[in-house]
Amino acid sequence: MPASLAQSMGVVPAYIAVGAAAGVHRYIKEAEMPQSTASARAVLQDVACLSPDDPITALILDYYEMICSGSTVAQLCAKAEQIKHAGLGDVV
Secondary structure, three states, X not given: XXXXXXXXXXXOOXXXXXXXXXXXXXXXXXXXXXXXHHHHHHHHHHOOOOOOOOHHHHHHHHHHHHHHOOOOHHHHHHHHHHHHHHHOOOOX
């Protein structure tokens, strides 16, 4: 999974998580499941094989909750940019 590769290299996969959250939201809708954090957590575990305690799971769930609350793409991208910059170290 690209997100796991990014994490292993010390990069926070902020934008990948945005796309994953949108995909989870759409999957839940098409599966006619309730749009809830519990449903999203189940999809991430059962379909994406992500562990509930994996940091990427928490990141995806944060974005998923933003999508469910009506956040715009601009708001999602702004949060991803903040997370990305917070995860960057010094560049020499």
